[in-house]
Amino acid sequence: MNKKNSLIFSVTYENYMNNVLNDKENKSLGQWRIAPEMIDELKYAYAYLTSSDKMIVKKYEIDHFEYESTEKGYEDKGKYCFVFKNSEDVFFEYPYAPVQAPHYRNDEEMDALPRIDTSEIDIRLEASKKAKPNEDTSIKKKALKEDDPVKRLHKVWKEEFSDRVKLPPVEIAAKMIASVKEDPEQDLSALLTEYYVKLDKNK
Numbered sequence: 001m002n003k004k005n006s007l008i009f010s011v012t013y014e015n016y017m018n019n020v021l022n023d024k025e026n027k028s029l030g031q032w033r034i035a036p037e038m039i040d041e042l043k044y045a046y047a048y049l050t051s052s053d054k055m056i057v058k059k060y061e062i063d064h065f066e067y068e069s070t071e072k073g074y075e076d077k078g079k080y081c082f083v084f085k086n087s088e089d090v091f092f093e094y095p096y097a098p099v100q101a102p103h104y105r106n107d108e109e110m111d112a113l114p115r116i117d118t119s120e121i122d123i124r125l126e127a128s129k130k131a132k133p134n135e136d137t138s139i140k141k142k143a144l145k146e147d148d149p150v151k152r153l154h155k156v157w158k159e160e161f162s163d164r165v166k167l168p169p170v171e172i173a174a175k176m177i178a179s180v181k182e183d184p185e186q187d188l189s190a191l192l193t194e195y196y197v198k199l200d201k202n203k
Helices: 013-020 107-111 120-132 135-145 149-160 170-182 186-200
Strands: 006-011 026-034 043-051 054-067 078-094 103-105
Touching: 006 013, 006 026, 006 054, 013 043, 013 054, 013 103, 013 120, 013 149, 043 078, 043 107, 054 107, 054 120, 054 186, 103 107, 149 170, 149 186, 170 186
Parallel strands: 006 043
Antiparallel strands: 006 103, 026 078, 043 054, 054 078
């Protein structure tokens, strides 16, 4: 199984226009709670545009992560931002669940996805521009309320982590399920990735 070395994060159309379309001068982006054990794993990041029919709009090569700072215009809440070396505009459809909380994927798998035609890009950008605030979020929350987190945990593990000998211990799995129930935007694949990376590092 390919190593999950990429952060997938969502941006609204407004955020895309202000912070992503043109690189920020200080080359820093983000406000995320990322498990410390993932920091060394993440080499790339992809921006997912909300309400665009799941379109990825930019790829970044990460130089390093740092805690967000007030000097760079962030509210200092102990979240991470990344500083990037370079970036490139990319337009392709993300074939997984909608992105609200960060996802982790492999850059080679992402880069191999078919590109979107220019005319289709314009249509999706316009759809994102006209979307109501939090439209993606509300759709996802409704879908997740109809889905059992326990069943979803087993499904995600079977689809993405079946190379592992077994599921996380009951108490760890219970914490993951409780986390998803509390925050339906939480990505189970990301939680499982963090768990196995931490497990490997502690061996």
